[in-house]
Amino acid sequence: MLPPLEWSTPPRNVVIGPGQCHLWRFRLESPEAHLWDLLSSDELERAQRYRFSHHEQHFVAGRATLRQILSHYLGLEPGRICFIYSGHGRPALDPACLPDGQPPALDFSLAHSEDRALLAVGLGVRVGVDLERIDPDKVDQDLLSLVCSPGELRQLTPLSHGDQVTRFYRCWTCKEAYLKARGEGLILPMSSIAVLRDDGETLTGPELSDAAYCPGAWSQLALTAWPGFAAALVWASRQDSDAVRPSLRQWEWRSPA
Numbered sequence: 001m002l003p004p005l006e007w008s009t010p011p012r013n014v015v016i017g018p019g020q021c022h023l024w025r026f027r028l029e030s031p032e033a034h035l036w037d038l039l040s041s042d043e044l045e046r047a048q049r050y051r052f053s054h055h056e057q058h059f060v061a062g063r064a065t066l067r068q069i070l071s072h073y074l075g076l077e078p079g080r081i082c083f084i085y086s087g088h089g090r091p092a093l094d095p096a097c098l099p100d101g102q103p104p105a106l107d108f109s110l111a112h113s114e115d116r117a118l119l120a121v122g123l124g125v126r127v128g129v130d131l132e133r134i135d136p137d138k139v140d141q142d143l144l145s146l147v148c149s150p151g152e153l154r155q156l157t158p159l160s161h162g163d164q165v166t167r168f169y170r171c172w173t174c175k176e177a178y179l180k181a182r183g184e185g186l187i188l189p190m191s192s193i194a195v196l197r198d199d200g201e202t203l204t205g206p207e208l209s210d211a212a213y214c215p216g217a218w219s220q221l222a223l224t225a226w227p228g229f230a231a232a233l234v235w236a237s238r239q240d241s242d243a244v245r246p247s248l249r250q251w252e253w254r255s256p257a
Contacts, residue, residue, distance in 0.1 A: 006250065007025055007250045007251065007252040008249075008250065008251060008252065009251075009252055009254070010072075010251040010252075010253075013072070014072045014073065014251070016073055016106075016121065016122075016123045017123060017247070018105075018123055018124045019123070019124055019125060019237065019247065020122070020123055020125070020247045020248075020249070021120060021121065021122040021123075021125055021127060021233070021235060021247070021248050021249075022120070022121045022122075022248075022249050022250075022251060023118060023119070023120050023121075023129070023223075023233060023248060023249070023250045023251070024069055024118065024119040024120075024121070024250075024251045024252075024253050025116070025117070025118050025119075025225050025226075025250070025251075025252060025253065026065055026116075026117050026119075026252075026253035026255075027115055027116060027117070028057070028058040028061040028062055028065075028112060028114075028115045028116065028117055029061055029115075029255075030057050030061070031057055031060045031061045031064055035060060035061065035064035036060060036064075037079065038063075038064045038067050038068070038078045038079045039060065039063055039064060039067075039079075040082070040083075043060075043063050046059065047059050047060050047063075058112065058115065061117075062110060062112055062117050064078070065117070065119070065253060065255070066108070066110055066119060067079070067081050068253075068255070068256070069119060069121070069253060070093075070106075070108065070121070073106060073121065074093075074098065074106070075099075076097070076098075080097065081093070081097060082094035082096065082097035086183045088183055088184055088187075090180070090183030091108075092104075092107070093106060093108075105123055105124050106121065106122070106123055107121070107122045107123075107125060107126050107127050108120060108121045108122070108127065109127045109128045109129045109177070109180050109181060110129070111129045111130045111131040111176075111177075111180070111231075112131060113131045113132050113133045113229060114133055116131060116133075116225070116226055116229060117131070118131045118223075118225055118231055119253075120233055120235075122235060124237065125235050125236070125237055126181055126235060126236045126237075127181055127233065127234070127235050128176075128177040128178055128179070128180035128181025128182070128233070128234040128235070129177050129180070129231070129232070129233050129234075130172075130173040130174075130176035130177040130180065130231065130232050131173070131225060131229060131230075131231045132169060132172065132173055132176075132229065132230050132231070133228060133229050134165065134169050134228055134229060134230055136161065136162070136165045139161070139164060139165045139168050139169075143168075144156060144157075144164070144168060145191070146190065146191065147168070147171060147172050147175065147190045147191065148168070148171060148190075148191060148196075149191050149192065149193065149194040150191075151194055151196075152171055152194060152195075152196045155167070155196055156168060156171075167196065169230035170195075170196070170222045170230060170232070171195055171196050172190075172230070173222070173230045173231055173232035174195040174220045174222065174232040174234060175190045175193050175195060176232070177220070177232045177233060177234040178193060178195070178218065178220070178234045180234075181218070181234050181235065181236065195220060218234060218235070218236045219234070219235060219236070220232055220233065220234045220235075221233045221234075221248075233248075
């Protein structure tokens, strides 16, 4: 597990190199009027489907911030960025909207919990990130059995409830991040994936189906983004990349005045 992360103010011109991963944290504030204009028509339609206004506002703030951050890497206006989606809804940059129409090597993953959000951006690295508020009352034997592999259950069952909660949320966020990185939805049951190992680093699971990434090359880091929240970053380097563990930078997003 990483020590508590130091979140830095980014330079005016943020540059990411091959094999690097940038992690951004930000609050989902009530979006100002101009931020709604950054979203596409399908994003606005999705926002309007939320039943509660605070969920709608969190969605708009998250998508607008995603666009603003990606614009620094792409050199495009936030509103001109286009997304395509996998069959299970994983977003990616649309090559048709990028200069020269070349397929992008930039990957990203967005996660939020209540009014907090994390965005992972990788170059030549497939990324997944997850964020969850820690709620000890949710952790019971039924949830442990649903999420944990048999080996993980053997580790967690003898522990005190407090230790169970800590390790469970590490397990849960790593698996959520892994599934988001793969972009295959919930086809894989969480109990078939093992992330809690003696060395705390190795993530194992069914063989990766995406041939662009090395089967078994997935790695994970448990993160501390805010007190009271659990978070995890999962990544896999491309087969044509020399990077095994990406260089990681952490940035604190500040909305432009």
